[in-house]
Amino acid sequence: xxxxxxxxxxxxxxxxxISCILLAVxxxxxxxxxxxxxxxxxxxxxxxxxxxxxxxxxxxxxFFSIFMYLKEALTFDSDDIGxxxxxxxxxxxxxxxxxxxxxxxxxxxxxxxVLIFGIGISASGYVIWLLPGNKxxxxxxxxxxxxxxxxxxxxxxxxxxxxxxANPGTLRIMLSxxxxxxxxxxxxxxxxxxxxRGHKA
Amino acid sequence: xxxxGILVSPELCIGCRACQVACKSWNQxxxxxxxxxxxxxxxxxxxxxxxxxxxxxxxPAATDVQRWLFVNQxxxxxxxxGCMKICPSPGALYKTKExxxxxxxxxxxxxxxxxxxxxxxVPRYDEKDKISKCHLCYDRIANGLQPACTKTxxxxxxxxxxxxxxxxxxxxxxxxxxxxxxxxxxxxxxxAFKDAPKVYGMDDKPAIPETVVFWHKVLKPLSYIxxxxxxxxxxxxxxxxxxxxxxxxxxxxxG
Numbered sequence: 245x246x247x248x249x250x251x252x253x254x255x256x257x258x259x260x261x262i263s264c265i266l267l268a269v270x271x272x273x274x275x276x277x278x279x280x281x282x283x284x285x286x287x288x289x290x291x292x293x294x295x296x297x298x299x300x301x302x303x304x305x306x307f308f309s310i311f312m313y314l315k316e317a318l319t320f321d322s323d324d325i326g327x328x329x330x331x332x333x334x335x336x337x338x339x340x341x342x343x344x345x346x347x348x349x350x351x352x353x354x355x356x357x358v359l360i361f362g363i364g365i366s367a368s369g370y371v372i373w374l375l376p377g378n379k380x381x382x383x384x385x386x387x388x389x390x391x392x393x394x395x396x397x398x399x400x401x402x403x404x405x406x407x408x409x410a411n412p413g414t415l416r417i418m419l420s421x422x423x424x425x426x427x428x429x430x431x432x433x434x435x436x437x438x439x440x441r442g443h444k445a
Numbered sequence: 446x447x448x449x450g451i452l453v454s455p456e457l458c459i460g461c462r463a464c465q466v467a468c469k470s471w472n473q474x475x476x477x478x479x480x481x482x483x484x485x486x487x488x489x490x491x492x493x494x495x496x497x498x499x500x501x502x503x504x505p506a507a508t509d510v511q512r513w514l515f516v517n518q519x520x521x522x523x524x525x526x527g528c529m530k531i532c533p534s535p536g537a538l539y540k541t542k543e544x545x546x547x548x549x550x551x552x553x554x555x556x557x558x559x560x561x562x563x564x565x566x567v568p569r570y571d572e573k574d575k576i577s578k579c580h581l582c583y584d585r586i587a588n589g590l591q592p593a594c595t596k597t598x599x600x601x602x603x604x605x606x607x608x609x610x611x612x613x614x615x616x617x618x619x620x621x622x623x624x625x626x627x628x629x630x631x632x633x634x635x636x637a638f639k640d641a642p643k644v645y646g647m648d649d650k651p652a653i654p655e656t657v658v659f660w661h662k663v664l665k666p667l668s669y670i671x672x673x674x675x676x677x678x679x680x681x682x683x684x685x686x687x688x689x690x691x692x693x694x695x696x697x698x699x700g
Contacts, residue, residue, distance in 0.1 A: 274533035275665055288534040292554040335686060376557035383561050386531070387656040390664045398671040405679040411689045427691055 246428045246439065248346070249421040253312055257418055260305035263298045264400065270295045271393055296373050303366035306359070314359065316345065317352040323434075324349040334406075346435040350406075357399050365392035448544035449586060450522070450608035451595060452615055452623075454637040455645060458515035458602035460485060460499055464594035468496050471582060471593035491518065493571040496579035497594055504644055516645045517594075517603060520567045520579035521625065522546050522633025527653035530661055531562030537576065544608070544633055545581035564629065564651040581633065611635055629653065 249257075270291055273281030285291035326342035327349035333341040334350075341348075347355070368385035375381055407414050417423060429436045469476070474494040479487050486501040497519035506512035522545050529538045529546065537552040538559065555574035560566075571577045582592035586605075590596070595605035604611060608631070615623045615637045624642050625632030628651050636642075642649050 272668070275668060277533075277535035279535060282535070288537075288552065289554050292534075292556060333689075334682075337686070337689060372556065372558070376560070379561045379566075382558065383654050383656050386558065386561065387660060387664075390660050390668070394664055394667045394671055397668055398675050401672060401675045401679065405675075405682075409683060409688055410679070413691065430691070 245422040246425050246436065247421055248417050248423050248428065251421070252308075254418060254421050256305050256308050256312070259301055260309065261418075263301040263305065264396075267295060267298050267302060268393075268397060268400075270298075296369075299366065299369045299373070302362070303370075306362045306366060309355075310359070313347065313355045316347055317355040317359075319345070320349075320352070324352070334410075343433040344431065344435070345438070346432055348432070354399060354403055357395065361392035361395045361399075364388050365396065368392070446542050448524075448608045448631075448633070449581075449606065450544070450611050450633045450635055451519075451581070451592070452604045452606070452611040452635045452637060453517045454602050454604070454615075454618075455514050455516045456602075456637070456639060457600045458499065458517065459600055460501060460513070460515040461599065462499050463597045463599060464517060464603055465495065465498055467593040467597035468579075469494070471585070472496065491567065491569055491578075493569040493577035496520070496577075500646055502644075502646055514645055515602075516636075516647075519594075519634060520546060520581075521565050521629075521651075522579075522581055523564075523628075524630030524632070525653070526629070527562035527564055527657060528559035528568055530653060531558045531657050533558065541581070541583050541587065543581065543583075543586050545583055545586065546633075547580045547583045548576050548578060550575040550577075562653065562657050564648070564653055608633065608635070 269281060270285065272278060273285075273288075273291060274295075282288040282291050285294050323342035323344065327344065330339045330341055332348060332350045333339050365388075368389040371381055371385040372389065407418070413423070413427060425436075468474070474496070477488045477492050477494055479489070482489065484501060486499065488495055488498065491498060497517055500516040500518050502514040502516065503511050504514060524544070526538070526546050529540075532538050533556060534552050534554045536549055537554065539547050539549065541547045550571075550573075553575045555570070557568075557570060559568045559576060560570075567578050569577045582590070582594075585592055591605040595603040598604075604614075612623050612626060612635060615635065618637065620637040620639070622638075624636035624638050624645075624647060625634060636645070636647070638645055638647075
């Protein structure tokens with residue numbers, strides 16, 4: 245077995261995942277006036293309080309994620325271009341996917357999207373919450389909040405699908421943080437090589 | 446029931462502000478502490494405790510030194526109301542059967558988005574962070590009475606009645622175009638203006654902010670079409686292409 249995620253990274257990801265899902269459910273409740281969702285959080289008044297404080301949890305976990313994934317997500321080489329040309333092998337199990345580092349090209353793009361639109365949805369949320377006096381700021385924040393919401397609601401289900409049933413065994417990274425050596429070597433060979441070089445040195 | 450409305454005729458207004466007083470009296474609103482700014486307009490703007498007020502305007506006139514205009518300002522009770530469109534809490538803002546935009550403070554969540562959605566800068570927030578604005582005396586009109594402001598107006602500058610009837614009477618009185626007749630689906634507060642709306646301190650073409658319209662027409666549907674689309678695509682992928690299993694490795698290990 246080989247360690248892919250540490251305890252702090254696992255906890256941080258769960259904080260983000262749970263807050264994000266609850267925030268999204270509340271978002272649909274607010275958008276479409278769904279009384280059932282409002283009731284589940286104790287009415288729309290208390291749902292707004294929940295929404296504000298879960299937003300803090302989400303944005304804090306987003307902040308910590310920067311130190312975990314940003315550097316890797318901004319590192320691109322020719323293998324990433326190869327990955328894009330075969331669409332990551334997602335549409336066929338027969339194609340040969342170029343060797344990947346700790347996170348693959350799709351995960352890099354996903355992380356960058358979550359970071360950009362996560363910052364968008366968090367910052368605009370804080371403006372609506374804390375600076376309600378300025379009409380222009382509120383209108384801008386309202387549209388940024390909702391554009392980010394639409395994009396995250398497309399990106400995150402794909403991430404959940406690929407991290408669970410589409411790739412059986414992947415979810416254990418979020419549970420124990422360790423993955424089988426063979427699995428890692430097949431899917432993230434450049435990362436495994438890096439880890440082994442580090443051990444030797 | 447027929448849509449009801451208020452017809453405001455600034456040319457008939459004498460600026461007595463009895464409408465402001467009557468509103469405060471009926472709705473039990475406290476007075477606002479203000480300072481003498483050297484004019485009659487007081488308070489200077491709508492407040493959480495001031496649902497309607499007279500705006501005093503001095504404009505140049507052809508024959509006299511100046512022309513004094515008194516324009517009653519309030520919630521316009523839009524048919525297509527920006528505040529209702531943007532409000533995330535069901536029932537906080539609602540339409541009464543007379544066509545007024547009512548408020549329910551218990552359901553207001555204090556987000557203040559309605560302030561940004563209103564084309565007329567009307568909603569205010571009270572000290573409990575709840576929306577506060579003219580509700581056309583929903584409790585009076587539901588019982589066949591007229592709003593406190595129109596009831597008390599001594600000159601007929603404020604008239605309450607059947608909206609179509611008010612438009613008809615204004616046209617008969619010589620006002621070819623009534624302000625608010627068609628804007629935002631038709632306003633509940635109509636204005637009989639002699640000159641361009643700008644002269645009276647009103648927007649020529651009031652409209653809900655474009656970003657709010659875009660959000661309502663495009664982003665709201667996209668938020669569930671996008672989610673539904675990727676969930677469906679994932680299911681199709683799972684069935685058609687299938688999960689990426691580590692069969693070879695398992696076989697190697699076991700064999």
